Amino acid sequence: MSLSLDQMKYEISSEFGVQLGPDTTSRQNDSVDGENTKRLMQMAEQQLGGRIQ
Template identity: 70%
Template sequence: MNNKSNTNKLVVPGAKQAIERMKYEIASEFGVNLGPDATSRANGSV
């Protein structure tokens, strides 16, 4: 069994993009730069 597969079904098709935009907007309000150069610990501190 592949543990990495996502079995969640999208109920609202545009929800994923909206959540991503909201995540980056909130991070910018807190002055946190999300991205590959930041650690998970730093990203999770928000």
């Protein structure tokens, strides 16, 4: 999976039903950012083969 960070952000916001833009609340942005971070960590762990200690 080689999505750019922006592509990933918009994919997640679409899944969450959040329309990103100037009227998006901090809470909505935080939910998208949190999920983005979670997925990036999962990708890193998979690439390292679970060798994070």
